Amino acid sequence: MSDWLVPYLAFNGNCEEAVKFYQTVLGGESQILRFGDAPPNPAFPVPENVKRLVMHAELRKDGHVIRFSDTFPNTPYNAGDNISFSLEFETKEETKAIFVALSEGGNIQMELQETFFSPLFSKFTDKFGVVWMVSCKAK
16 A cells, blocks of 8 residues: 555644554554654754654554644644645655645645755645645655
8 A cells, every 4th residue: 555645634732642542543553753853953943842742653554654743832723624635756856746736826834845854845735725745755
């Protein structure tokens, strides 16, 4: 099973609890990366109270994946609207082409750019109100 299209659930400070709950119910293996695990960036320091929050987590079972994160404090959060879709591509060219096409007429929250976890990553809401994250697989 491919993890080309993955549901991505956001939580308001209780992501780790949610991941553990879903793992208990569904089984599988989980991985958790916290905001405090990211390399320091002097331009965007991570406050102490945020370092324990989940930046990215995955639950994998039988070829299926669900991804999770906490929202950054003071970021709008609405229970029920806390799902987006993550698309991951093999090449930068494909990642850029999909980003350009899907984001047209939408609202870009994070421009397509290199990050410490991906050669290219972006988060945006398309013109229909669907939230997407596109990324290029890290090599």
